[in-house]
Amino acid sequence: MTRVASISQQIWDMKYRLKRSDGRPVDKTIADTWRRLARFLAAPENDPGFWESRFYEALEDFRFLPAGRILSGAGSGRKVTLFNCFVMGDIADDMTGIFESLKEAALTMQQGGGIGYDFSSLRPKGAPVNGVGADASGPLSFMDVWDAMCRTIMSAGSRRGAMMAVMRCDHPDIEAFIEAKREPGRLRMFNLSALVTDAFMRAVKEDAAWELQFNGTTYKSLAARELWAKIMRATYAYAEPGVIFIDRINRLNPLYYCEHIHATNPCGEQPLPPYGACLLGSVNLAKLIDAPFSEQARLDMNALERLVGTAVRMKDNVIEVSKFPLPNQEHEAKAKRRVGLGVTGLADALIMCRARYGGRDAVRLTKTWMKAIRRAAYLTSSRLAAEKGVFPLYDAEKYLAGETIKGLDEDILAAIAEQGIRNALLTSVAPTGTISLFADNVSSGLEPVF
Incomplete structure (x- = not known):
């Protein structure tokens, strides 16, 4: 059973715990919430049982935190969107x-979208x-x-x-x-x-x-x-x-x-076109630190790479299973397959590594970790393209000529050139206020500890 601070238990019960219309809980424990999400988001896979297990492992112990709309809505049977972000x-x-x-705007907000x-x-x-x-x-x-x-x-x-x-x-x-x-x-x-x-x-x-x-x-x-x-x-x-x-x-x-x-979108981390939609989720860096607070403290880069790969696949599946308030929003989401993978717990992870937030060591570690996340996300999306197909508006020549894409590592560019890419955009750092409180009050997003 997942043990968390009382504030985290309250956030879960109030915002993310699935309950019947009369208030009786369906999710008896936080582990039940993870299982509900893992099963629902694995449904589009050819081998849903295998991916349910992988998704559950990523969610367990707050290692990966999907955004609030996914936590509360996935597998609930309700007519709600799993996307947090919209531009109208x-x-x-x-x-x-x-x-x-x-x-x-009213129809979108009624389903939970900002x-x-x-x-x-x-x-x-x-x-x-x-x-x-x-x-x-x-x-x-x-x-x-x-x-x-x-x-x-x-x-x-x-x-x-x-x-x-x-x-x-x-x-x-x-x-x-x-x-x-x-x-x-x-x-x-x-x-x-x-x-x-x-x-x-x-x-x-x-x-x-x-x-x-x-x-x-x-x-x-x-x-x-x-x-x-x-x-x-x-x-x-x-x-x-x-x-x-x-x-x-x-x-x-x-x-x-x-x-x-x-x-x-409302918090500004997602610039979007008209009717654009993007879903969010955050890797909890604090859960990936080996030997915390010691001189040997370090972030497990192999674990980070595996977690990012699982998270990208999970979020890509959200696009398939989510409802949308408006047909134009569904068209936009499925034509471009945006996902916004970010981080939370950065400040706590730096503290565990004995690095002062904003100091030289902290900046070096942050750059290393964020580059690893970007690498794993784009490589995973390219492999997903080979398996499931590219996003419909993918144009190889124009996409690879983009200023941001040209800045990726050569092996990533080679993979995209060969296999394409499943998701047009992949990374975005969201504020993560409430889900960070839920995750045993880990430091929020990339913010310092105030």
Whole structure:
């Protein structure tokens, strides 16, 4: 029986333990939860019994932690998605399109998905609305509608609704967007981030003017540094908005040839295209340390490689068995087969290796461990491609020419060239707040111990 701290037991009982509608538990122990996940996620395999055992071994003792939607939903029989992260479709700049997007957001949140939206497509406050003799109320007024919707809907599995709103740095309402959370209680269901372009950063560097425009009409011109200072002051004062370097994201995206990204999921670790979806999961590094706290302490690299391989296969199967709130989301997920494999317990693992977080040894160890995770993930996905097929939008020449992919080791590139790859993207470091508490209160994600 898995023994954990009382807070971990409470998190499991409240969020991840499968219960009947009357509250009686189906999962008697945490081991039952692992067995439920392993059996359900092994179902697509040709030899499900073998892979159920392998998946259970990876889950046991919190060595691999699937994201919360998987923990609570896999094998539950409920109509919920196993994906944590979504970016919704582009919002059309008319009343029908706006409220159709609101409906899609509500349906996605009802199944447990967190959502991201780009509100830059909506005309600014005061712009004319043709045919009705009125002025537009602007994107922030509609964000208030989204905020009220999110407060109304309790996401599946007792998960509070989560949303990300982004806006381009050249949108005429960007200043109001930056200042929005100064108003007490406003937009509290949203995280906010500004989409910052390379052109804007050049203007900041050169102390040039910056135009705020929409559909070819310039509404205001101001110093780029003035706008940048407003973002920095707001971030210092109340931690928002964040900054997303959107041109860099698109340049480094391995799928640069078939999608354009202009939003992220609620916590920002997943830049996604319209209707993009990604599932998350984390390797618990603290569980892989041999001889902890001694001078011989080290991370078992062979165990790490095996665990990553099993985790990638398990997450690839999630794509097959998950439900999706919208058909467009299912199409996106299966066309590209994104998975987001990350880490948790980094700080604890460094402590066990007697390395001070942020120190030279810690940086060296972290680089070594993260490179090993990337290697194992891409090699596993390439082997899966040989076994199960490549992701449908795979184009060998264009994929291998991508800036990020070209940075992989030569043997990985050779494997992809020969076999293809099953998952277009493979790694992503998520915050892992709740699942880290569940995993016997291990340090969260890549954060230090506060």
